[in-house]
Amino acid sequence: MVLQMEVNKEKIRYILQFFFDKGENASQAAEIVNGVYGADTVTANYVQFWFRRFRSGIFDVKDAPRTGRPVVENVDKITEIIEVDRHVSSRSIAQELKIDHKTVLNHLRKVGFKKKLDVWVPHQLTSKNIMDRISICEALAKRNEIDPFLKRMVTGDEKWVTYDNIVRKRSWSKRDEAAQTVAKPGLTARKVLLCIWWDWKGIIYYELLPYGQTLNSDLYCQQLDRLKLAIDQKRPELANRRGVVFHQDNARPHTSVVTRQKLWELGWEVLMHPPYSPDLAPSDYHLFLALQNFLSDKKLRSREDCENRLLEFFANKNQDFYERGIMKLPLKWQQIIQQNGAYLTQIGQSETC
Known part of the structure; x- marks a missing residue:
């Protein structure tokens, strides 16, 4: 007792x-x-x-x-x-x-x-990572001042669309204090991969891969051929004039030898992008963030349900939404330079528009 x-x-x-x-x-x-x-x-x-x-x-x-x-x-x-x-x-x-x-x-x-x-940060930046971010931002900012290229830019990326969407926690911060940072939770097994390309006018092309399929260089090159056809159809001004300025991150399928050869064959100019920099990728800081907020706390039953949700999301976004996402880049380059290469706190904040 x-x-x-x-x-x-x-x-x-x-x-x-x-x-x-x-x-x-x-x-x-x-x-x-x-x-x-x-x-x-x-x-x-x-x-x-x-x-x-x-x-x-x-x-x-x-x-x-x-x-x-x-x-x-x-x-x-x-x-x-x-x-x-x-x-x-x-x-x-x-x-x-x-x-x-x-x-x-x-x-x-x-x-x-x-x-x-809380704000998710993707990587602990090394000194080299920081220097790459600063030097590339400086180069892109100067290039854009001399020869504005953002309306010729096509950007793309991949995002896992999960069936069960986790809501991020809130933590206490003072009004003038940045939100707390946390690592992203592990992705659940029930997911499909969205591959998407867009520009300042809107969505150009996207694919939702079959359940369980991931991306490799061969598939990515096939997608680039299909993207080329979509650009020719939807953005003939890019195909007929000065051409596409292509933006992608440094994922392995994007930077392999076969992919670089394919991009050379397509005749697209490929922009520099520093490693581990989603805060400089419009898909990450703008499009995917808004999509994740849209899907937040939703439970998807099937691949078809995923497709329907994506169509609903795209239907609710006008050209102004996409233009704002692209045209934020010069400000972000400048912020990276001013912050000595540190991550921007905008990663993970809500897209309210």
């Missing part, structure tokens, strides 16, 4: 710190403490909160002084909790501090915190 006894919170925190130092996980620590002091002594969330503090280097477990104004004390405690875990819910904060949930929300609003969607 477990002996029920009164134990102060500060003592429990010292015990939790002891288990943390021993290398126990939060669940094990909670089970041991409740086994000794009673089943309701600590919750799993409470122990996880303190373990997160310890991992962040905060080991002060003493209660804050009770003197002074309670409102200021609550605000300080709320801010401290958020600094440890930006994903913590306002209800968890209220439970931890034993104050009303609305009080927590009011305090957060007053000090300027609001929930923002």
Whole structure:
């Protein structure tokens, strides 16, 4: 029989710190403490909160002084909790501090915190990656000033369309603070690959590959032939005048020897694109972002359902939408240069138009 006894919170925190130092996980620590002091002594969330503090280097477990104004004390405690875990819910904060949930929300609003969607970043940039991003942006910006080419540009990319679409979390950030960054979740097995090409006027050509099929160089070259026919039909001004300025990222099927030969045969000028730079790819920062927002939280039943959703999405976008996506590039080149090659925070933010 477990002996029920009164134990102060500060003592429990010292015990939790002891288990943390021993290398126990939060669940094990909670089970041991409740086994000794009673089943309701600590919750799993409470122990996880303190373990997160310890991992962040905060080991002060003493209660804050009770003197002074309670409102200021609550605000300080709320801010401290958020600094440890930006994903913590306002209800968890209220439970931890034993104050009303609305009080927590009011305090957060007053000090300027609001929930923002986390930003996905694709890669930890090396020094060479950063230098490539800066030098290529400088070259493209100068080229566009001398010979504007964005209305001749055809851009394309691939995107997995998943049947079950995960909604990104929101985390606390101040109004003038960038959203938190998180790695993209792993793709589910139920998915089909969308291959699409477009320009400032709209969609030129796309394919939705059969279920389970991926892209290789041979298939990509076949797609480029089909894209050429679509450009000749839908954009005869590109075929008959100065030709296509072609933009793609550095995925292997795009840069193989056979693909480079195919692009040379087509006579298209291929733009430079720095590696690991979706923030400089219009499909990633504009088209796919809007598509993902459209599909957010939707469950697709079949490939046919995917096709119908895509048709619905394309039907709702006018030429202005595509033109804005392409014409953002000069600003993004300049921002990359000004930020010394760092990723732009616009990756992952919602397309509201």
